[in-house]
Amino acid sequence: MNAPFTNNRWRPPETVMRLKRLGSLHQCRLSFMRVLTRRMASEKWQFSRAVFDVDTRGVGHAVYTATGPERSYSLVAFAHDLPPEQRSDRVIAEAWDATFALFDGVPTQADVDRLSQNVPLQEAGRVSERELTLSRANRSVRLWTHVVDALASGRQPDIAQIDDVGYLMRTTAVYGSGKFGAADRDVIADRPEMHGPFQAEMLTVYFIRTFVRDLVQHMAQNQGGDAAVALDPAIARRLGIGNSTGLGMAPYLVNHPVLFNNWIAAREEAIARVRAIQRASAVEISVFEKLLNRAELSITRWRSAHVAQLQKLADLRTDLQALRTYLADNALTSDYPWDRLHVWAESALNEEGQEFLASLMLEPYGELIDGLAHCMSDTNADAFRIDGAMSVREVRALLEASFGWARDMDWSARKNIARAWYTSEEKLEPRLGERFEEPIAEYEQPLAPARDAALAMRALEGWSDTVPIAEFLLEHAEHRHTIRRAQMHRVAPYGEIHDNTIGADVLPIDMLRAKLSFFGATHFDPRSDRWVRICMYAGAPYPEDLTPENADLWVYPETAS
Amino acid sequence: MNVSLNEVEALAKKATRGAGYPWGLAEDAAKAVRFLCSNGVDGCAALAGTLRVFDGAQLHNRMPRQVDGFWQAETGDACPIALGAALLDRAGLTTGQVQTVGPIVHPILLVPFIAQIALVNGCAMRFHAGSFQVVTDGKFIETLGAISEHADTARVEQEGKLKAPNSHVSRATPDAAVWDVLNAFAHKTYAPATEESRRKGAG
Incomplete structure (x- = not known):
C-alpha cells in the first residue's frame, strides 16, 4: 500500500x-536496528559460529557468520585479558576487553591471522577493503562478575542486577565507512541489505551481543566446571549491548x-x-x-x-x-x-x-x-555542487529559511560563542572547548552553522539581489561552506539544527540522542553534558531464535499479562 | 600505501584547510582529490604539490581573476582549487563557451571541477593543458598524454567523446611521502593537547 x-x-x-x-x-519503526532484524528474519538469514577458540583466561577469538540471500558477513571477535587499570571508555583508551571487525564474506585463516595483528590495536592498526567495520567493547565489570559468579556456582543471575545495568559489555566505538582502511560506504551502498544507513554497524553490534553471551557462558563454565549452569535464555534476552558515545558523534549530524x-x-x-x-x-x-x-x-x-x-x-x-x-x-x-x-x-x-x-x-x-x-540514505551526490547561477536574492531566502532566527543575534556576545568545536592533536577526535579560556579558536571546526549563516547574511548586505552568487563567492570564499549548506536546504529542509551549537548552554547530548534514537537505542543515560550511555538490542531474539514474529517489536519488553 | 577513498577525502579536506584555505574550498579540494583517485589518477600528489606552492598565501592571492579573457592569479601561477571552484560556479552562466586559463600548477586538479561542469551541461568536456588532455563525461575521465605539474595555458571546451576511459577503482595508493605531506598540513588543524582540554573537552 x-x-x-x-x-x-x-x-x-x-x-x-x-x-x-x-x-x-x-x-x-524506522530505526536502523529494527530495519535490520526485520530484514534478516523476512529473508531467513542463516547464522553460524564457525570458530570459538577462547582459553580459560578468556583470551582467544571467534568467528560468527550471517548469510543472506546473496552474501555473507562475518564478525571476527578477539577476546582479551584486560588489566582493570587499562579499562577506559574514553576514546583515548588503548586496550579493551574485546575487539571486532565485520568481514565482508567468510574469512580464511589468513584473514583471521591478518586481523589478529591489527584489530586488537584499533586506531593504531589497519584493516582492509574486506572489512566493513572496526569496533571494541569493555565489560560492565560489576554485572560481568556477578553473572559469571552466579552461573559458575549453579545459580541464575539476579534479575534486578541485570535490569540495573542492562548489558555485559558496552561498545566504545563502531567505525565504518572506510575508517582505518575499511571498505568505503560506496562499496556496499548498492547492496539491498546494506543500502539503509548504518546496517553494517548494526549487524556488527547484533553479533557482538551474541559473542558476549557466549563468552560469559564460557567463562562461567571454566570457573564452575560441573557446578556451572547455562544462562536462562529469558535472562539472556533481556541483556543488550551497552554503548558509550562521546562527542565524536555530535558533529556527524x-x-x-x-x-x-x-x-x-x-x-x-x-x-x-x-x-x-x-x-x-x-x-x-x-x-x-x-x-x-x-x-x-x-x-x-x-x-x-x-x-x-x-x-x-x-x-x-x-x-x-x-x-x-x-x-x-x-x-x-x-x-x-x-x-x-x-x-x-x-x-x-x-x-x-x-x-x-x-x-x-x-x-x-x-x-x-x-x-x-x-x-x-544519502544518495544525492549532486547536492554538494554549488549552483553559482543562483541569485543573491534566492541565497538570502535560503539562509533565512534555516537561520532567520539567528540573523539578529549578537554574535560577538560571549555567551553566544562561548564554545568552539575543535580537533585535538592527541587523538584526532572532536572536542568542545571554551573559546575564551583555551587557545582553540584558530582551530575551530565549521560546526556552528547558525553563526556562520548570520555572518554570511551580513556579508551579503549591499550585494544586489540579481547578481549570481558566483560573483559573491569569488570575493568571499570564506563563506563558500555556508552558501553550499544554504543551497542544500532545497533538498534537505530538515538538514539544519535550528539552535546555536556553540552557545554557553549547548548540550551536545541532545545531538547524540538524536542520532542514537535513529539507531534504535533506548535508555539514554547521559554521564555528563557530552557523553551518553545507551543500550542496544535489549530484548532482541538471538540469531538462532530470530523469526518474522519476533524480529520487530522486541524493543518493547513483554508485560506479565 | 593502500587507503580508502574516505580516508583520502578526509585527509585532503584537513590538509587543504591546514594550508590556509577556507573550509568551503577545502571541501571542494577533498571531493576533487577523491574523484581523481577513484579514476585511477594520483590526486594526493597533485594536492600535496599545490598546497606546498600556496601554503600560507593570502586568500586574495589564491583567488583567480579573468583578465584579457584568461583566468589567472593576480601574480604567479593560479591555484587549481580556487580556479576550479570559480569555473564550476559559472557553469550555468557560461554554457558552451570556451574558458581559457593562464599559468597554473597541477592543472590535473581542475579536472574534477570540469567533470562537474560536464554534469551541469549534460555533455562531455575536453581539457587541454600543455602536454596532456583529459576528456570527461562527469563520471569517467580519459587522459591523453603525460600529466604535467604545470601548464602555461590551458583550455576547457564543451567537446569530446570518451573512447577508452580509466576504470573506476575503490582504493587509492598514494606514496607514503605524499601522504606524510598531507598529514603534516592536516596537523595544522589540530589544537595542541593541554591537560585542561583533556579534562574539559574530551568525549
Missing part, C-alpha cells in the same frame, strides 16, 4: 529541528545535512501518513494500546543519575499519565484519531511525551510506513 506523499502535513523544521526536541527523540534530513523527513512523512488515517481498526487500536503498556514498562526500567535526564524522565512519566487520561476520555474510534491525538499532544505534553507518542502511533502501520526506510 502506497500512500501519496503528504509533505504538506510535515511539521515545520523550525519546530522539529530544535535541539531540545532532537534531544527528546525516541526509537520507532552537522557534517551530513542531507543524510540527517532524510532520517527526519522519513519519520515526519510516517507521522503525517498516520495522522491522515481516517479510521483506526480495532486491531490497530489494540496494537497501539498493548505497545503503550510495554513501552511504559521499558520506561520504568530506564535509569539515569544525570540531573537533566532525571527531569526528562519525570516529564515523560507525567506525560504518560496525561496520555492515559486522554485515552480514557477520548476513544480512538473517532475519525482521524491519530491526528486528534497528535494535535492534543502538541499543547498538552512535553517534547519527551510528544516524540514518544509520535513514534508509538506509527507501530500499527508497518505496511504503510516501513518502506520509508529505503529513503533514509
Whole structure:
C-alpha cells in the first residue's frame, strides 16, 4: 500500500529541528536496528559460529557468520585479558576487553591471522577493503562478575542486577565507512541489505551481543566446571549491548545535512501518513494500546543519575499519565484519531511525551510506513555542487529559511560563542572547548552553522539581489561552506539544527540522542553534558531464535499479562 | 600505501584547510582529490604539490581573476582549487563557451571541477593543458598524454567523446611521502593537547 506523499502535513523544521526536541527523540519503526532484524528474519538469514577458540583466561577469538540471500558477513571477535587499570571508555583508551571487525564474506585463516595483528590495536592498526567495520567493547565489570559468579556456582543471575545495568559489555566505538582502511560506504551502498544507513554497524553490534553471551557462558563454565549452569535464555534476552558515545558523534549530524534530513523527513512523512488515517481498526487500536503498556514498562526500567535526564524522565512519566487520561476520555474510534491525538499532544505534553507518542502511533502501520526506510540514505551526490547561477536574492531566502532566527543575534556576545568545536592533536577526535579560556579558536571546526549563516547574511548586505552568487563567492570564499549548506536546504529542509551549537548552554547530548534514537537505542543515560550511555538490542531474539514474529517489536519488553 | 577513498577525502579536506584555505574550498579540494583517485589518477600528489606552492598565501592571492579573457592569479601561477571552484560556479552562466586559463600548477586538479561542469551541461568536456588532455563525461575521465605539474595555458571546451576511459577503482595508493605531506598540513588543524582540554573537552 502506497500512500501519496503528504509533505504538506510535515511539521515545520523550525519546530522539529530544535535541539531540545532532537534531544527528546525516541526509537520507532524506522530505526536502523529494527530495519535490520526485520530484514534478516523476512529473508531467513542463516547464522553460524564457525570458530570459538577462547582459553580459560578468556583470551582467544571467534568467528560468527550471517548469510543472506546473496552474501555473507562475518564478525571476527578477539577476546582479551584486560588489566582493570587499562579499562577506559574514553576514546583515548588503548586496550579493551574485546575487539571486532565485520568481514565482508567468510574469512580464511589468513584473514583471521591478518586481523589478529591489527584489530586488537584499533586506531593504531589497519584493516582492509574486506572489512566493513572496526569496533571494541569493555565489560560492565560489576554485572560481568556477578553473572559469571552466579552461573559458575549453579545459580541464575539476579534479575534486578541485570535490569540495573542492562548489558555485559558496552561498545566504545563502531567505525565504518572506510575508517582505518575499511571498505568505503560506496562499496556496499548498492547492496539491498546494506543500502539503509548504518546496517553494517548494526549487524556488527547484533553479533557482538551474541559473542558476549557466549563468552560469559564460557567463562562461567571454566570457573564452575560441573557446578556451572547455562544462562536462562529469558535472562539472556533481556541483556543488550551497552554503548558509550562521546562527542565524536555530535558533529556527524552537522557534517551530513542531507543524510540527517532524510532520517527526519522519513519519520515526519510516517507521522503525517498516520495522522491522515481516517479510521483506526480495532486491531490497530489494540496494537497501539498493548505497545503503550510495554513501552511504559521499558520506561520504568530506564535509569539515569544525570540531573537533566532525571527531569526528562519525570516529564515523560507525567506525560504518560496525561496520555492515559486522554485515552480514557477520548476513544480512538473517532475519525482521524491519530491526528486528534497528535494535535492534543502538541499543547498538552512535553517534547519527551510528544516524540514518544509520535513514534508509538506509527507501530500499527508497518505496511504503510516501513518502506520509508529505503529513503533514509544519502544518495544525492549532486547536492554538494554549488549552483553559482543562483541569485543573491534566492541565497538570502535560503539562509533565512534555516537561520532567520539567528540573523539578529549578537554574535560577538560571549555567551553566544562561548564554545568552539575543535580537533585535538592527541587523538584526532572532536572536542568542545571554551573559546575564551583555551587557545582553540584558530582551530575551530565549521560546526556552528547558525553563526556562520548570520555572518554570511551580513556579508551579503549591499550585494544586489540579481547578481549570481558566483560573483559573491569569488570575493568571499570564506563563506563558500555556508552558501553550499544554504543551497542544500532545497533538498534537505530538515538538514539544519535550528539552535546555536556553540552557545554557553549547548548540550551536545541532545545531538547524540538524536542520532542514537535513529539507531534504535533506548535508555539514554547521559554521564555528563557530552557523553551518553545507551543500550542496544535489549530484548532482541538471538540469531538462532530470530523469526518474522519476533524480529520487530522486541524493543518493547513483554508485560506479565 | 593502500587507503580508502574516505580516508583520502578526509585527509585532503584537513590538509587543504591546514594550508590556509577556507573550509568551503577545502571541501571542494577533498571531493576533487577523491574523484581523481577513484579514476585511477594520483590526486594526493597533485594536492600535496599545490598546497606546498600556496601554503600560507593570502586568500586574495589564491583567488583567480579573468583578465584579457584568461583566468589567472593576480601574480604567479593560479591555484587549481580556487580556479576550479570559480569555473564550476559559472557553469550555468557560461554554457558552451570556451574558458581559457593562464599559468597554473597541477592543472590535473581542475579536472574534477570540469567533470562537474560536464554534469551541469549534460555533455562531455575536453581539457587541454600543455602536454596532456583529459576528456570527461562527469563520471569517467580519459587522459591523453603525460600529466604535467604545470601548464602555461590551458583550455576547457564543451567537446569530446570518451573512447577508452580509466576504470573506476575503490582504493587509492598514494606514496607514503605524499601522504606524510598531507598529514603534516592536516596537523595544522589540530589544537595542541593541554591537560585542561583533556579534562574539559574530551568525549
